[in-house]
Amino acid sequence: MLFLPICNYNGPFLSIRRTYDECPKCCSVERHRLQFLVFQELFKKYDTSKLSMLHVAPEKVFRRIFEENFLEYVTTDISKRRSVDYQADLRNLPFEDNTYDFVFASYVLEHIKEDEKAIIEIRRILKPEGVAILPVPIVSKKTIEYPEPNPYESYHVRASGQDYFKKYEKYFEKVVVFSSKDFPQEYQMCIHEDRSLFPNKKAPLREPMKGNEHDDFVPVCIL
């Protein structure tokens, strides 16, 4: 019997566009379930009931979980579409230095050309020994910067490889990268996508990757 992390759903997934394993109960996809397992580890390590969390571009599936587990929970997004506490640009946040204990910004930096500016901003608003969880889609062997945002890939400005996480080491004391392989296989936390046909017209700079199952990664950056 397979029970998923987050909502304990047991049954078939919904497939949208690609073989996109969406849970019909909590609407999580593969990456959310891996991130959830990483948070379970962090909840063991930190007494988050005394800590604050800034959630950037907040995914619905995590809102309640963070609200329940953190003393203070604040949301921000660049767009008005999501209902958030602060509408703001990650490169220029409206918060004092040393404000938050945790920042979670998942699948955000691949939209920002000046990503280092955003990383420096995240570091600035974190308290000493603060934690930033900054996953990006790892869709390449090595990071490929695009000359301009690609509308066919949700306006991503790069195809990140695992080397992308090295960038975080410039700004944080310690970077721990969790991978799909660190957790039991039955949770299906790999990304299921056929990447063998890249490059193509819509993504001319992407590299082909073998197989239908790709490990996902969650970098935890500690000040």
Ligand SMILES: [Zn+2]
């Ligand atoms: Zn679910």
